[in-house]
Amino acid sequence: MEILKGMKSPLEMINYELEYEGVWFPPVVRPHCLEKLKTFEVREDDLILATYPKSGTHWMKEVILLMQHDGHVDKIGRETDLTKNLAMSFVLPQDTKRCILEEIAASPSPRFYLTHLPVQLLPPQVWTKKPKIVHLTRDPKDACSSMYRFLNSLARATNTTVSLELVYNHSFSEKAHFGNWFDHALGYWNHRDDDNVLFLTYEEMKTDLRSVIRRLEKFLGLTITSEGMERIIEHASVEGMKKTFAKIEEENENGKMYTRAFGLMPYMQKGVSGGWKELFTDEQRDECDKMMKEKLAGTGLDVHYH
Ligand code: A3P
Numbered sequence: 001m002e003i004l005k006g007m008k009s010p011l012e013m014i015n016y017e018l019e020y021e022g023v024w025f026p027p028v029v030r031p032h033c034l035e036k037l038k039t040f041e042v043r044e045d046d047l048i049l050a051t052y053p054k055s056g057t058h059w060m061k062e063v064i065l066l067m068q069h070d071g072h073v074d075k076i077g078r079e080t081d082l083t084k085n086l087a088m089s090f091v092l093p094q095d096t097k098r099c100i101l102e103e104i105a106a107s108p109s110p111r112f113y114l115t116h117l118p119v120q121l122l123p124p125q126v127w128t129k130k131p132k133i134v135h136l137t138r139d140p141k142d143a144c145s146s147m148y149r150f151l152n153s154l155a156r157a158t159n160t161t162v163s164l165e166l167v168y169n170h171s172f173s174e175k176a177h178f179g180n181w182f183d184h185a186l187g188y189w190n191h192r193d194d195d196n197v198l199f200l201t202y203e204e205m206k207t208d209l210r211s212v213i214r215r216l217e218k219f220l221g222l223t224i225t226s227e228g229m230e231r232i233i234e235h236a237s238v239e240g241m242k243k244t245f246a247k248i249e250e251e252n253e254n255g256k257m258y259t260r261a262f263g264l265m266p267y268m269q270k271g272v273s274g275g276w277k278e279l280f281t282d283e284q285r286d287e288c289d290k291m292m293k294e295k296l297a298g299t300g301l302d303v304h305y306h
Helices: 010-015 029-038 059-067 100-105 140-157 164-171 180-191 202-207 208-218 226-236 237-251 280-297
Strands: 019-020 023-025 046-052 111-114 131-136 197-201
Touching: 010 140, 010 164, 019 029, 029 100, 046 059, 059 100, 059 111, 059 131, 059 202, 059 208, 059 226, 059 237, 111 226, 131 202, 131 208, 140 180, 140 280, 164 226, 180 197, 180 280, 197 202, 197 208, 202 208, 208 226
Parallel strands: 046 111, 046 131, 131 197
Antiparallel strands: 019 023
16 A cells, blocks of 8 residues: 555554654654644634544544534545545655645635644644644553554554564653653643643543533534434444444445555554553553553642543
């Protein structure tokens, strides 16, 4: 596949060395596109979904799309062209110089786009135009084990292997892509009281999706009917989304470009909280718990993660 050129294995993906303003990035990101963020024109009516990788980005995207259509899943327009699958931190294949950012710039309002960028690298106009920003994060142990599953699907496709140890060591290092989890989460957490920011967690979605939807409804200024709520709950469940994604893959020639990263690595996997328990050693668990205790102490985010 064209976009995978030069990115042959999980190991190469992890070892890719692009550092920009103290943050490390995966091979799909190019410095000239990061540079363009500085002058990117944000609009007041933009909606930005900002997440840490493997934290339920596509789940939240689906929830918001369902909410915008009162739960009518068949009314959602699906853009299976990767270049129009608007994610601010990503770029086009390496053989082209264009950035997806340019597609976003050319899109009509109201725009809805995604990013994994840490808060300090968001386009500066975010702080003057104040678009709505929904931020989603997830227990770092689960984000790490989800990344392992994700890279495993790349390993299978490239006839290589990947170990949890490799992914763990990378995820909790300063070279973690899009920034270390703690810096990323705390960066957005510090903006949790801004009027245009809604800070949410994967765990809240798993525990009580209805109340997350009601908070989003107020924040986004939408109206969800009670029947709409039932439809959203059904279609946003793991089973519901698997059905929807299977249908998109069946009915569209390029459907996999919508449901999998690079048409290859599925965004939908187990969809549970605590999946890390099956993968982590006791030492990894203890080390993580210690990091969380130390780095989150006194921040308030320790209410969610401890
Ligand atoms: P797991 O690998 O732990 O299963 P992202 O979209 O940011 O890449 O996140 C992917 C994670 O979100 C995967 O986690 C995936 O299974 C989970 N996910 C996707 N849809 C979901 C849903 N409807 N309910 C719960 N989790 C979901």
